[in-house]
Amino acid sequence: MKQQLLDTVSINYDPRVELIGAASYFHAQGWMLGTAGNLSAKMPDGSFWITGSGKSKGKLSQEDFVRVYPDGSIQAPLEESVKPSAETSIHSSIYELFADAQACYHVHSVDANLVSNFIKGDEIPLPPLEMIKGLGIWEENPNCVMPLFDNHLKVPQIASDIKTRFLAQKPQIPALLIRNHGVTVWANSLETARNYIEITEFVFRYMVAARKAGI
Amino acid sequence: MKQQLLDTVSINYDPRVELIGAASYFHAQGWMLGTAGNLSAKMPDGSFWITGSGKSKGKLSQEDFVRVYPDGSIQAPLEESVKPSAETSIHSSIYELFADAQACYHVHSVDANLVSNFIKGDEIPLPPLEMIKGLGIWEENPNCVMPLFDNHLKVPQIASDIKTRFLAQKPQIPALLIRNHGVTVWANSLETARNYIEITEFVFRYMVAARKAGI
Amino acid sequence: MKQQLLDTVSINYDPRVELIGAASYFHAQGWMLGTAGNLSAKMPDGSFWITGSGKSKGKLSQEDFVRVYPDGSIQAPLEESVKPSAETSIHSSIYELFADAQACYHVHSVDANLVSNFIKGDEIPLPPLEMIKGLGIWEENPNCVMPLFDNHLKVPQIASDIKTRFLAQKPQIPALLIRNHGVTVWANSLETARNYIEITEFVFRYMVAARKAGI
Amino acid sequence: MKQQLLDTVSINYDPRVELIGAASYFHAQGWMLGTAGNLSAKMPDGSFWITGSGKSKGKLSQEDFVRVYPDGSIQAPLEESVKPSAETSIHSSIYELFADAQACYHVHSVDANLVSNFIKGDEIPLPPLEMIKGLGIWEENPNCVMPLFDNHLKVPQIASDIKTRFLAQKPQIPALLIRNHGVTVWANSLETARNYIEITEFVFRYMVAARKAGI
Numbered sequence: 001m002k003q004q005l006l007d008t009v010s011i012n013y014d015p016r017v018e019l020i021g022a023a024s025y026f027h028a029q030g031w032m033l034g035t036a037g038n039l040s041a042k043m044p045d046g047s048f049w050i051t052g053s054g055k056s057k058g059k060l061s062q063e064d065f066v067r068v069y070p071d072g073s074i075q076a077p078l079e080e081s082v083k084p085s086a087e088t089s090i091h092s093s094i095y096e097l098f099a100d101a102q103a104c105y106h107v108h109s110v111d112a113n114l115v116s117n118f119i120k121g122d123e124i125p126l127p128p129l130e131m132i133k134g135l136g137i138w139e140e141n142p143n144c145v146m147p148l149f150d151n152h153l154k155v156p157q158i159a160s161d162i163k164t165r166f167l168a169q170k171p172q173i174p175a176l177l178i179r180n181h182g183v184t185v186w187a188n189s190l191e192t193a194r195n196y197i198e199i200t201e202f203v204f205r206y207m208v209a210a211r212k213a214g215i
Numbered sequence: 216m217k218q219q220l221l222d223t224v225s226i227n228y229d230p231r232v233e234l235i236g237a238a239s240y241f242h243a244q245g246w247m248l249g250t251a252g253n254l255s256a257k258m259p260d261g262s263f264w265i266t267g268s269g270k271s272k273g274k275l276s277q278e279d280f281v282r283v284y285p286d287g288s289i290q291a292p293l294e295e296s297v298k299p300s301a302e303t304s305i306h307s308s309i310y311e312l313f314a315d316a317q318a319c320y321h322v323h324s325v326d327a328n329l330v331s332n333f334i335k336g337d338e339i340p341l342p343p344l345e346m347i348k349g350l351g352i353w354e355e356n357p358n359c360v361m362p363l364f365d366n367h368l369k370v371p372q373i374a375s376d377i378k379t380r381f382l383a384q385k386p387q388i389p390a391l392l393i394r395n396h397g398v399t400v401w402a403n404s405l406e407t408a409r410n411y412i413e414i415t416e417f418v419f420r421y422m423v424a425a426r427k428a429g430i
Numbered sequence: 431m432k433q434q435l436l437d438t439v440s441i442n443y444d445p446r447v448e449l450i451g452a453a454s455y456f457h458a459q460g461w462m463l464g465t466a467g468n469l470s471a472k473m474p475d476g477s478f479w480i481t482g483s484g485k486s487k488g489k490l491s492q493e494d495f496v497r498v499y500p501d502g503s504i505q506a507p508l509e510e511s512v513k514p515s516a517e518t519s520i521h522s523s524i525y526e527l528f529a530d531a532q533a534c535y536h537v538h539s540v541d542a543n544l545v546s547n548f549i550k551g552d553e554i555p556l557p558p559l560e561m562i563k564g565l566g567i568w569e570e571n572p573n574c575v576m577p578l579f580d581n582h583l584k585v586p587q588i589a590s591d592i593k594t595r596f597l598a599q600k601p602q603i604p605a606l607l608i609r610n611h612g613v614t615v616w617a618n619s620l621e622t623a624r625n626y627i628e629i630t631e632f633v634f635r636y637m638v639a640a641r642k643a644g645i
Numbered sequence: 646m647k648q649q650l651l652d653t654v655s656i657n658y659d660p661r662v663e664l665i666g667a668a669s670y671f672h673a674q675g676w677m678l679g680t681a682g683n684l685s686a687k688m689p690d691g692s693f694w695i696t697g698s699g700k701s702k703g704k705l706s707q708e709d710f711v712r713v714y715p716d717g718s719i720q721a722p723l724e725e726s727v728k729p730s731a732e733t734s735i736h737s738s739i740y741e742l743f744a745d746a747q748a749c750y751h752v753h754s755v756d757a758n759l760v761s762n763f764i765k766g767d768e769i770p771l772p773p774l775e776m777i778k779g780l781g782i783w784e785e786n787p788n789c790v791m792p793l794f795d796n797h798l799k800v801p802q803i804a805s806d807i808k809t810r811f812l813a814q815k816p817q818i819p820a821l822l823i824r825n826h827g828v829t830v831w832a833n834s835l836e837t838a839r840n841y842i843e844i845t846e847f848v849f850r851y852m853v854a855a856r857k858a859g860i
Binding site for chain 3: 028030033034035036038055056099108111113114118151152153178181208210211
Binding site for chain 2: 070098127129130131134139140177183191195197198199201202205209210212213214215
């Protein structure tokens with residue numbers, strides 16, 4: 001039955017090619033080096049495709065993805081040995097929390113790691129740059145913060161922290177930062193998710209350079 | 216009548232392909248990330264083509280542009296839903312102020328944002344680099360400033376500030392900086408406008424690094 | 431006899447094309463500028479292919495490699511004048527020390543050179559970044575160090591220092607740093623060696639930026 | 646007579662394609678932005694091809710070069726309007742001073758501009774990096790300096806300063822730096838000149854980062 005659904009949907013929509021392109025681009029920017037980071041896209045039936053664990057992100061192929069269903073079952077259509085990303089639980093939480101999310105991207109950058117160590121608290125203020133508009137904040141000199149979470153070896157603990165905090169209060173922007181780890185964004189299209197990664201990385205780069213320059 | 220003009224002119228000259236190439240290049244440099252920035256080129260009839268609002272600048276197509284006429288009317292030839300850039304009023308002001316301008320480019324870089332916060336005044340001194348010659352300043356150790364404008368949520372306010380100041384006094388160089396936002400250049404050809412962007416970004420990068428290095 | 435072996439093996443496996451691709455990529459990152467750096471890959475018979483001395487690393491061809499045998503003999507199949515990398519002795523030591531190593535990559539980056547001058551000792555602590563997992567360290571906030579060796583004009587002296595220290599104590603991670611020179615990694619596949627270079631360079635970049643930002 | 650010579654030589658050797666490739670690569674690195682920088686290559690008859698003045702360096706064609714003869718005469722074969730680089734006199738001086746030089750490359754980088762302001766004197770000490778070997782210095786912890794010249798609006802003044810100083814004392818390395826302007830290298834092949842640019846820019850990048858990091 002699930003197999004039948006998959007076949008029908010595949011004809012109409014397969015986000016893996018676009019995810020491969022995004023991963024290759026993020027890799028070239030230095031944001032998915034080695035096997036770091038993970039990208040996913042939701043399917044009409046509520047499942048999502050996600051990058052497999054331990055795959056080099058600069059050279060993915062369609063066989064390097066796994067499909068994860070709402071009931072937690074997993075399908076690796078072409079290669080049985082592919083395991084879903086170790087951070088699948090974070091993606092699941094994001095899709096549960098934000099019904100409109102169609103894509104969830106997580107990358108590792110030097111600047112995001114640095115910014116995550118600027119403060120000890122659980123949110124980080126963003127500078128009032130014009131670029132912030134690209135995250136949906138249309139205010140003059142916006143007063144905006146990004147949620148910041150501690151890193152844990154056990155990823156489900158991070159996923160649980162995200163769920164608990166966001167159920168209590170939705171974040172201002174579709175992005176969160178994990179300390180010493182990297183940013184996660186979600187959006188209602190793959191193109192917009194890619195733009196959000198570009199914008200958050202721009203803002204991190206500004207924050208790091210501003211701190212170095214004493215601004 | 217306007218449609219007829221358009222058809223005739225199109226045969227001879229369509230700057231959109233070159234604008235797409237420039238946007239793709241600026242995007243790759245990190246200066247047009249997400250949907251940031253806007254580029255325009257003037258047509259022989261006094262109208263100009265400008266990038267549409269909310270388009271990802273790394274992957275524009277000809278349908279993503281809008282043509283703006285001197286009377287303020289707008290034409291989106293292939294897709295009705297395309298809106299002109301939110302910053303069209305700045306481009307209009309530049310073409311009004313500088314009759315020779317054939318292109319006007321505006322990009323968002325981390326370095327430009329940083330430099331705009333170096334001082335509180337309304338102009339910023341540039342270092343005496345050889346590169347400044349590329350902006351038309353042929354002096355030994357030139358004493359050159361770039362006009363600096365405050366950012367506003369309402370873009371027509373920025374456009375109005377530019378017009379007022381430049382009508383009172385023309386700037387030394389074909390470039391201006393908007394605080395926390397980015398640089399705008401204008402030139403008598405698309406190639407020269409692209410060179411001006413490269414040169415101003417080089418100078419900003421120098422200024423940021425010099426400040427960090429204590430020079 | 432050796433020639434016969436070579437012919438048989440060549441049919442099944444020639445790592446030079448992948449090494450050329452890796453060198454071209456590292457060059458584009460600024461890690462193999464000029465003729466700097468050297469890459470090698472082990473063959474089933476215990477010999478290894480290594481980049482020739484004095485070759486521009488951004489544009490290698492298969493003729494620019496030399497094959498080094500366990501007994502120290504050398505074969506430059508297509509061009510007699512090609513000499514093995516001046517740092518061949520380091521690669522030989524690595525393959526002797528680590529029986530599983532199938533590839534050994536050595537590159538020169540600005541960040542690696544900077545980090546090597548952060549301390550005077552013979553090992554350097556790494557920050558507890560998520561990226562460290564990519565080097566095989568699966569701990570929460572890992573306490574990890576990279577071995578650091580002094581540079582010598584006579585490369586066999588460096589190779590000897592490496593052998594002496596690693597025979598006494600194996601390093602935590604498959605990587606070592608030579609002061610004012612660059613990083614060396616080894617792995618059980620060429621793809622993994624490439625990932626290790628990406629990860630160590632990411633970590634160096636973080637360390638340099640963190641120091642500049644006062645973190 | 647000169648025309649006849651040109652025809653004969655052209656059949657055998659035309660360095661312009663390789664110069665175009667080098668300029669495109671340097672442009673992509675941010676070292677020949679706008680119309681900045683100039684590259685030349687010597688011909689068997691003692692003349693040299695040099696990039697034309699005011700050309701965008703990221704998109705040169707063979708028509709954008711001028712041939713300069715030892716007697717000072719100039720030939721722009723395909724387009725009369727092309728003028729030789731404003732800095733031709735520096736290239737002429739280099740070829741006069743160094744008989745073995747077959748190529749002379751001059752680029753403008755942010756790091757070179759910064760380094761040129763580290764000291765007020767007329768030479769700058771280089772750090773003892775392994776990369777220095779690539780400039781022909783084979784010493785342990787080499788004690789090496791790069792000649793530094795003041796910039797002048799009148800380029801022949803710079804050329805004259807170079808000649809005077811180098812006739813009195815040859816530099817240790819095939820490179821010189823002009824303050825607020827950029828580096829010039831020369832070599833006995835185009836490939837080696839390209840490598841020298843890569844190496845000097847690597848060293849400048851190190852010097853700037855080391856100063857920022859307090860090393």
